[in-house]
Amino acid sequence: MRRICLKKHTFPNEGFLFKKQKSTHKMKNAINKVRNIGISAHIDSGKTTLTERILFFTKRIHAIHDVKGKDGIGATMDSMDLEKERGITIASAATYCEWLDHEINIIDTPGHVDFTIEVERSLRVLDGAILVLCAVGGVQSQSITVDQQMKRYKVPCIAFVNKCDRSGANPFRVVDQLKKKLGHHAIPLQMPIGLEAAHQGVVDLVSMKAVYFDGANGEEVRIENIPQDLLQEAVQKREELIDAASMFSDELTEAVLEEHEVTEKMIISAVRTGTLTRQITPVFMGSAYKNKGVQPLLDGVTGLLPCPYDVENEALDMDNGETPVILSGELEKPFVALAFKLEEGQYGQLTYIRVYQGSLSKGDTIVNTRNGKKIKVGRVVRMHADQMEDIKTIPAGYIGALFGIDCASGDTFVSPDLNLTMTSMFVPDPVISLAIIPKDNTSQINMSKALNRFSKEDPTFRTYVDDETKETIIQGMGELHLEVYVERMHREYTADITTGQPRVAYRETITRKAEFDYTHKKQTGGAGQYGRVAGYMEPINGADFVFENKIVGGNIPTQFIASCEKGFRQSIVKGPKMEFPVTGIKVVINDGASHSVDSSEMAFMAAARGAFREGYLKAGPVIHEPIMKVAVETPSEFQGAVMGLLNQRRGIIVGSQDEGPLCVVEAQVPLAEMFGFSTVLRSSTQGKAQFTMELGSYKQVPKSIAEELAKKAEKEKKGK
Amino acid sequence: MLKKELILQNPLRFIGEETQDILSEGGFGAVLARAGVGKTALLVQLALHTLLKGKYVLHISLDDPVNKISLWYKEVFRHLTQSYDTKNTNKLWEDLLPHRFIMTFKVEGFSVPKLEERLTDLKEQNIFSPQMVLIDGFHFNESARTSLSDFKRLAKTHSLHVWFSVKTHRHEKTGPGGMPSPLLDVSDLFDIVIQLRPEGKKIHVMTLKGGPADSDRPALFLDPATMLVKNNT
Numbered sequence: 001m002r003r004i005c006l007k008k009h010t011f012p013n014e015g016f017l018f019k020k021q022k023s024t025h026k027m028k029n030a031i032n033k034v035r036n037i038g039i040s041a042h043i044d045s046g047k048t049t050l051t052e053r054i055l056f057f058t059k060r061i062h063a064i065h066d067v068k069g070k071d072g073i074g075a076t077m078d079s080m081d082l083e084k085e086r087g088i089t090i091a092s093a094a095t096y097c098e099w100l101d102h103e104i105n106i107i108d109t110p111g112h113v114d115f116t117i118e119v120e121r122s123l124r125v126l127d128g129a130i131l132v133l134c135a136v137g138g139v140q141s142q143s144i145t146v147d148q149q150m151k152r153y154k155v156p157c158i159a160f161v162n163k164c165d166r167s168g169a170n171p172f173r174v175v176d177q178l179k180k181k182l183g184h185h186a187i188p189l190q191m192p193i194g195l196e197a198a199h200q201g202v203v204d205l206v207s208m209k210a211v212y213f214d215g216a217n218g219e220e221v222r223i224e225n226i227p228q229d230l231l232q233e234a235v236q237k238r239e240e241l242i243d244a245a246s247m248f249s250d251e252l253t254e255a256v257l258e259e260h261e262v263t264e265k266m267i268i269s270a271v272r273t274g275t276l277t278r279q280i281t282p283v284f285m286g287s288a289y290k291n292k293g294v295q296p297l298l299d300g301v302t303g304l305l306p307c308p309y310d311v312e313n314e315a316l317d318m319d320n321g322e323t324p325v326i327l328s329g330e331l332e333k334p335f336v337a338l339a340f341k342l343e344e345g346q347y348g349q350l351t352y353i354r355v356y357q358g359s360l361s362k363g364d365t366i367v368n369t370r371n372g373k374k375i376k377v378g379r380v381v382r383m384h385a386d387q388m389e390d391i392k393t394i395p396a397g398y399i400g401a402l403f404g405i406d407c408a409s410g411d412t413f414v415s416p417d418l419n420l421t422m423t424s425m426f427v428p429d430p431v432i433s434l435a436i437i438p439k440d441n442t443s444q445i446n447m448s449k450a451l452n453r454f455s456k457e458d459p460t461f462r463t464y465v466d467d468e469t470k471e472t473i474i475q476g477m478g479e480l481h482l483e484v485y486v487e488r489m490h491r492e493y494t495a496d497i498t499t500g501q502p503r504v505a506y507r508e509t510i511t512r513k514a515e516f517d518y519t520h521k522k523q524t525g526g527a528g529q530y531g532r533v534a535g536y537m538e539p540i541n542g543a544d545f546v547f548e549n550k551i552v553g554g555n556i557p558t559q560f561i562a563s564c565e566k567g568f569r570q571s572i573v574k575g576p577k578m579e580f581p582v583t584g585i586k587v588v589i590n591d592g593a594s595h596s597v598d599s600s601e602m603a604f605m606a607a608a609r610g611a612f613r614e615g616y617l618k619a620g621p622v623i624h625e626p627i628m629k630v631a632v633e634t635p636s637e638f639q640g641a642v643m644g645l646l647n648q649r650r651g652i653i654v655g656s657q658d659e660g661p662l663c664v665v666e667a668q669v670p671l672a673e674m675f676g677f678s679t680v681l682r683s684s685t686q687g688k689a690q691f692t693m694e695l696g697s698y699k700q701v702p703k704s705i706a707e708e709l710a711k712k713a714e715k716e717k718k719g720k
Numbered sequence: 721m722l723k724k725e726l727i728l729q730n731p732l733r734f735i736g737e738e739t740q741d742i743l744s745e746g747g748f749g750a751v752l753a754r755a756g757v758g759k760t761a762l763l764v765q766l767a768l769h770t771l772l773k774g775k776y777v778l779h780i781s782l783d784d785p786v787n788k789i790s791l792w793y794k795e796v797f798r799h800l801t802q803s804y805d806t807k808n809t810n811k812l813w814e815d816l817l818p819h820r821f822i823m824t825f826k827v828e829g830f831s832v833p834k835l836e837e838r839l840t841d842l843k844e845q846n847i848f849s850p851q852m853v854l855i856d857g858f859h860f861n862e863s864a865r866t867s868l869s870d871f872k873r874l875a876k877t878h879s880l881h882v883w884f885s886v887k888t889h890r891h892e893k894t895g896p897g898g899m900p901s902p903l904l905d906v907s908d909l910f911d912i913v914i915q916l917r918p919e920g921k922k923i924h925v926m927t928l929k930g931g932p933a934d935s936d937r938p939a940l941f942l943d944p945a946t947m948l949v950k951n952n953t
Binding site: 180181539541639640643644647652653654655656657658659660664666668699 | 790825
């Protein structure tokens with residue numbers, strides 16, 4: 001039995017000589033043996049398949065069901081019908097498993113960029129992650145997005161180069177891309193034994209042994225000597241590994257310099273130190289689908305990724321002007337937890353929480369910091385995809401779920417004597433909207449229920465009723481995002497609804513400085529209304545609206561300044577040009593007049609609205625539209641066709657990247673032109689190309705398009 | 721206005737004739753330097769000045785991904801326009817973008833026929849038709865002459881000005897006229913050869929071949945902070 005001594009704690013690690021798994025389901029409270037990890041990657045890199053294998057090898061499930069398997073059961077983590085049907089993971093289900101005495105909580109994260117908020121939220125609560133990469137596709141566009149998110153939340157990660165059995169697999173090219181494209185200091189801890197159809201197993205460069213995976217499902221790990229033909233390369237790669245690892249351990253450096261024996265313990269300990277500080281990304285390889293390389297990866301998770309103790313988490317103290325407070329993770333301290341995900345189950349709302357400090361037991365009273373509401377905890381459970389297990393306590397460092405608690409995702413729960421909030425999460429603004437119309441009254445009721453739940457679950461999904469058309473509008477991060485929610489309304493809530501055309505979230509803004517001087521005057525019997533507001537407006541960068549009061553001498557009495565601001569704020573909700581929200585505008589008032597009897601808050605609000613209209617039309621108003629960063633990955637032979645498609649859509653092609661058999665075309669395309677792109681792309685590339693897109697920036701709409709929009713808006717107005 | 725000012729301020733004009741392009745159609749230029757001295761920075765400046773004249777530039781990189789090249793352009797442009805109003809520079813940047821196209825290849829996957837195929841495709845579909853091509857990271861090895869001759873033909877057919885970056889090494893010997901070894905056998909194909917030579921804290925911009933002699937023009941330097949070419953110390 002080998003023991004690997006790590007920086008802070010001692011982790012028993014059996015290497016590849018597996019011990020029989022214990023099937024105890026109690027939380028053991030040994031925090032150094034807990035790993036909260038996420039599995040993130042590009043679409044179709046095999047995240048869900050890998051999770052499925054991990055659950056199988058850790059004996060959480062007893063049979064393997066593939067994502068698009070013939071048995072029709074689908075992967076365990078894809079619990080929604082829709083996910084199984086489309087072969088994509090939408091909501092991140094949380095589950096846990098045990099490996100070599102360690103408890104691993106896994107959040108399966110969706111790969112499609114439309115669901116990025118889910119990925120971001122999971123990363124917020126994770127301590128480490130596995131970055132899954134395809135041995136053929138390498139570092140793809142989504143991997144870059146995910147990597148940026150990991151950087152933002154400083155999540156240490158290990159990489160798994162999957163699909164080594166596929167034709168065209170080249171794991172070392174992927175390692176190279178990790179270095180070049182993502183700037184990781186990627187260090188392989190393994191090398192493959194055979195590639196493509198001949199892929200048999202891996203060479204472990206730490207122990208210098210060949211590892212094979214036998215049995216029907218690769219559950220029998222066979223350790224052999226390294227085949228002669230690979231030995232020389234393995235020795236060289238091990239040297240490279242030691243060279244990189246020695247940066248993080250004096251002991252290892254000394255051993256190398258003085259030519260002492262370099263032990264496995266030394267290497268692992270050094271690699272772990274580098275991994276925790278994100279200075280090294282250890283790379284594992286294999287093929288989850290062919291059940292190769294999963295067990296060593298699990299060893300890597302337990303041996304190299306941090307336990308909750310290694311990660312410093314901060315909360316903001318609401319009583320002390322939001323000063324950051326470090327959460328200690330001790331069980332005896334008051335309780336602090338973050339609700340990172342909500343799910344509506346058969347028995348009510350299920351709230352996933354990550355406990356950062358203290359512990360939560362059945363019967364405890366906790367407070368929701370956002371609204372100060374006290375909550376008595378009824379049931380505490382642990383989730384395994386869509387099945388659950390009652391537990392007594394969730395200690396610090398763990399992920400669990402609560403039942404029947406009314407809250408929104410992102411809420412912080414604390415002990416009654418605390419007033420802390422976890423740092424707020426970054427939530428992007430929606431870029432697309434869709435009108436939905438229920439067929440009948442029952443559908444209307446069901447739709448409302450669904451919308452209520454979805455908007456609580458997903459902060460990027462928003463809904464409102466249009467004042468004028470009385471239509472319900474849903475907003476989200478992309479076509480697929482909204483499509484999935486509409487589909488879920490049909491399936492889960494049997495809401496019979498029809499949808500309108502998707503609409504782009506256009507914005508209005510001004511292009512030059514303009515002055516205004518407006519007097520609002522009404523004298524129709526009784527007290528009149530009087531207010532004069534003068535000043536100027538100008539474009540600004542980096543803010544939606546700024547109001548500045550430069551009035552001197554009380555030309556507008558102080559008590560009416562707030563009304564002026566309110567009047568301007570009312571005006572920017574719907575711009576005078578095309579009724580889109582106005583952004584990037586600074587309003588300065590520097591003069592005005594009032595009347596001792598006739599001036600009122602109402603009068604100044606009306607005066608500000610009038611002043612806004614007056615100034616706005618002189619300030620060169622323009623329409624801005626969301627421009628998406630689009631990356632299309634296609635076999636090289638379709639590169640020309642793909643560029644043609646993007647070009648037709650008012651796209652600016654930034655460049656093309658040749659990656660051997662595949663090629664990535666990067667472009668900036670207006671969102672308005674991207675509707676239905678997936679269908680067109682599929683038909684022009686025999687279904688072999690895929691694309692991702694995310695919001696890049698807002699840019700001015702070309703004149704011809706702006707005119708078209710204006711005509712359309714007028715037509716709609718007449719129709720009302 | 722901004723465009724005009726930037727064109728007038730361009731110190732690179734001292735290398736070529738005042739208003740003419742430095743290279744003729746089908747002509748080859750090379751920027752030589754050791755690793756990390758500023759080859760890409762100089763190429764990007766050449767490209768930006770061509771873009772400012774409303775021409776189209778194809779940037780081919782055999783080392784770096786598209787994002788990194790874009791970043792180079794953004795940085796150099798930011799330095800060039802530092803003293804101007806951001807509103808105007810933002811607008812100018814947006815105007816320049818559609819004139820630039822970045823292509824990256826793996827060194828081993830790059831060949832002249834492949835490039836020609838891509839180029840024809842872009843031209844036929846009316847997507848992009850470059851007048852200037854930059855090739856960053858081309859390997860000047862023994863077989864380079866054949867590829868370069870093919871390139872010359874391609875450049876003439878498509879009326880292109882082509883600039884190459886050439887990596888030199890400290891240990892390599894130089895030939896007549898100080899021509900570093902990677903270019904020795906193929907220097908006849910090049911109309912202009914510029915070398916970046918670090919001396920102390922300065923990086924000198926020297927012309928080894930073509931253009932006016934160094935003594936006939938103001939001395940040019942690469943500012944190590946911004947990597948911009950300057951004609952004063």
